Amino acid sequence: MNFLQASEPIVSQRLESAHASRLDRVLLAHGGGGQLSDELLAGSILPRLGNPLLNQLLDSAILPALGAERPALTIDSYVVQPWRFPGGDIGRLAVSGTVNDLAVAGAAPVAIALGLILAEGLPASTLHAVLDSIAATGAEANVAVVTGDTKVVGRDQADGIYITTAGLGRVPADRQLAPQRVRPGDQLLINGPIGDHGLAVMLAREMPEVQSVLRSDVAPLAGLVDDLLAAVGDDVVFLRDPTRGGVAGVAADLARDSGWHVTLWEEAIAVRPATRHAAEMLGLDPLEVANEGKVVAVVRPAAAGRALNALGQHPLGQQSAVIGCVTDPPDGLCELHTHIGGRRIVHKPYGEQLPRIC
Amino acid sequence: MNSAAHAARVQRDLEALHAAAAALGRPATFMEVCGTHTMSAFRCGLHSLMPANVRLLSGPGCPVCVTAQGDIDQLIQLAAEPGLTLCTYGDMLRVPGRRGSLERARSRGADVRVVYSAMDAVRLAENHRGRQVVFGAVGFETTAPATAATVRRARERGLDNFSVLVSHKRVLPAMEALLASGQVQLDGLLCPGHVSVIMGWECYRPLAARHRLPCVIAGFEEPLLAAALAWLARQVLEGRAELLNQYPEAVTAEGNLVARRVLDEVFEPVAMRWRGLGLIPDSGLGLRSPYRMFDAARRFALGPPLDREPAACICGQVITGTATPENCRLFGDPCTPIHPVGPCMVSSEGTCQAWFKYRRPPAGLRRAAALAPAEEMCR
Numbered sequence: 208m209n210f211l212q213a214s215e216p217i218v219s220q221r222l223e224s225a226h227a228s229r230l231d232r233v234l235l236a237h238g239g240g241g242q243l244s245d246e247l248l249a250g251s252i253l254p255r256l257g258n259p260l261l262n263q264l265l266d267s268a269i270l271p272a273l274g275a276e277r278p279a280l281t282i283d284s285y286v287v288q289p290w291r292f293p294g295g296d297i298g299r300l301a302v303s304g305t306v307n308d309l310a311v312a313g314a315a316p317v318a319i320a321l322g323l324i325l326a327e328g329l330p331a332s333t334l335h336a337v338l339d340s341i342a343a344t345g346a347e348a349n350v351a352v353v354t355g356d357t358k359v360v361g362r363d364q365a366d367g368i369y370i371t372t373a374g375l376g377r378v379p380a381d382r383q384l385a386p387q388r389v390r391p392g393d394q395l396l397i398n399g400p401i402g403d404h405g406l407a408v409m410l411a412r413e414m415p416e417v418q419s420v421l422r423s424d425v426a427p428l429a430g431l432v433d434d435l436l437a438a439v440g441d442d443v444v445f446l447r448d449p450t451r452g453g454v455a456g457v458a459a460d461l462a463r464d465s466g467w468h469v470t471l472w473e474e475a476i477a478v479r480p481a482t483r484h485a486a487e488m489l490g491l492d493p494l495e496v497a498n499e500g501k502v503v504a505v506v507r508p509a510a511a512g513r514a515l516n517a518l519g520q521h522p523l524g525q526q527s528a529v530i531g532c533v534t535d536p537p538d539g540l541c542e543l544h545t546h547i548g549g550r551r552i553v554h555k556p557y558g559e560q561l562p563r564i565c
Numbered sequence: 566m567n568s569a570a571h572a573a574r575v576q577r578d579l580e581a582l583h584a585a586a587a588a589l590g591r592p593a594t595f596m597e598v599c600g601t602h603t604m605s606a607f608r609c610g611l612h613s614l615m616p617a618n619v620r621l622l623s624g625p626g627c628p629v630c631v632t633a634q635g636d637i638d639q640l641i642q643l644a645a646e647p648g649l650t651l652c653t654y655g656d657m658l659r660v661p662g663r664r665g666s667l668e669r670a671r672s673r674g675a676d677v678r679v680v681y682s683a684m685d686a687v688r689l690a691e692n693h694r695g696r697q698v699v700f701g702a703v704g705f706e707t708t709a710p711a712t713a714a715t716v717r718r719a720r721e722r723g724l725d726n727f728s729v730l731v732s733h734k735r736v737l738p739a740m741e742a743l744l745a746s747g748q749v750q751l752d753g754l755l756c757p758g759h760v761s762v763i764m765g766w767e768c769y770r771p772l773a774a775r776h777r778l779p780c781v782i783a784g785f786e787e788p789l790l791a792a793a794l795a796w797l798a799r800q801v802l803e804g805r806a807e808l809l810n811q812y813p814e815a816v817t818a819e820g821n822l823v824a825r826r827v828l829d830e831v832f833e834p835v836a837m838r839w840r841g842l843g844l845i846p847d848s849g850l851g852l853r854s855p856y857r858m859f860d861a862a863r864r865f866a867l868g869p870p871l872d873r874e875p876a877a878c879i880c881g882q883v884i885t886g887t888a889t890p891e892n893c894r895l896f897g898d899p900c901t902p903i904h905p906v907g908p909c910m911v912s913s914e915g916t917c918q919a920w921f922k923y924r925r926p927p928a929g930l931r932r933a934a935a936l937a938p939a940e941e942m943c944r
Binding site: 490492544545546547548550552554 | 613
């Protein structure tokens, strides 16, 4: 952000006195707020995430005023296992998830607050890889960590690393993205194939021996959404990132919250062969599986072509497609037209997805 | 197959099904006996494309659903043993027992692990020799060979901290019992795909002949399902009762001989209790005597399971095709996938969950008597 680059770099005096020692593994005392905490900051965190605001190490980061724009605030916690998976890691996931929660509210990201909970004994290499990933993903989304907190818990109390990210964004005064604006004729768009994240993580966790080309789609969507809103403006009426619950969850919620009938076309919804294969193996429906680099956009029919074009020109939207529409009657139901011409209801999934027996 | 060719083939087979059904001019009932067929049919909306006089019923093909209540209670009881790790497949986690579920037991501190293969459980036992590891072995001939292989490995390695609580079942004796009982009148049978990969297709011949029932071994993709139904309808129309293997790329006449050999080495047919079907001779698998030391029921002196199914739950009738979920007064309220009363609502392959997910509108919305006609779609 501009304001971060413009401010004077002020590095805390206390850190200059903290002589950084070589960190091997995280100790309980690293979270204790004493000299070891300073060492962790000076030796591990600031070299990777540092910026003029964070470097001040104040209890609160004080940000510039947003003018006429409205602040948007979001928070999410990340506990994914394993911490690194094909296509990403918990750091990239934490920044992307929060940036995307802002983006689908029509908010450009301004700043991120980062909470780390580390298990005693976490290898420094893991911590550093995650911090590097947070920095790189933040740079991709043009947002920085401006404040944070680190706690260390006993090795039996947590598994590796947990991250909480809160995000502050700014929304133009006249922008409104809400299911209440949705009406019959509106089109549903998505920026690419579905199910990659959930299945990549599940395969990495449950069947590490299985070789697959499957990769998580985790990515910050601020730029893509910005391009879409710039191209179509007010004709975008609703955005949602189909994370847990997948596209099924988003579409079923959209039907319920708008009160209209939502129809999805299965043949229009792309699923990569490796993803489909993994889903079949685990007995899961890609429609219900989490994505972390996808956005479902509802746009007015006349703007659908322009919206598709805008999404398609972004690197994260090259396989964008219209996947459904909103229709009468006002029954609040979502249905899927299957690729063989059948029809069935789409529900929001219930919770933990349990792989089947055979 | 690309999706256009796929759709065209389904279209052709559905037309053949409709033509045969129209010529038949009377109701016909087919049954699928495989949870994966159940899910596949519901997911692609096949039921919405069927002729009005042809019904596709779900039979006892969902491994979780057919597991007797007493067996589930024993698993939950075992999980509560201190120092014991219970491993089972994910589907079992939320099946309600008389006192809670494995999921609840886990939240109270029981060490319950979801595994994806039986081998994961035996590896856990190898790596934690101080803990008793029990594998809750459920499923048909599909999963039973993997259980057999783990038991054999446990014996080879002298693992005294590993055991299995076996409720493996054999599909054919159950189908025989169901057909012989006359509870349900069938015109054709969609034989299970995965089970047939192991057991082969020849084994259905006596059943087809004895009950004059056309039987088809079908794959899971929609074109295969549609083609199988079209073939069954034509068989009925022509008064035939043949056996067709329509899944030759995966199913041979004798099945997977390696898997059958290990199955036969470790297990022997025993009488087994099924939910909804009761005790059926030879319908289960029990450990043969050289392997009985790995029987968790013996090791932990569990005694005979108590069988009492939840009051008012008609899962047993749903499994046998004598009722549909909508005949159950618990369906949808209070029994839902979040708060299941019976196993058919828990399993992703259960008939009740399939109906709930794919046919019933979400709670709080008026029941859509019929979905809006397709012409109204804005595409």
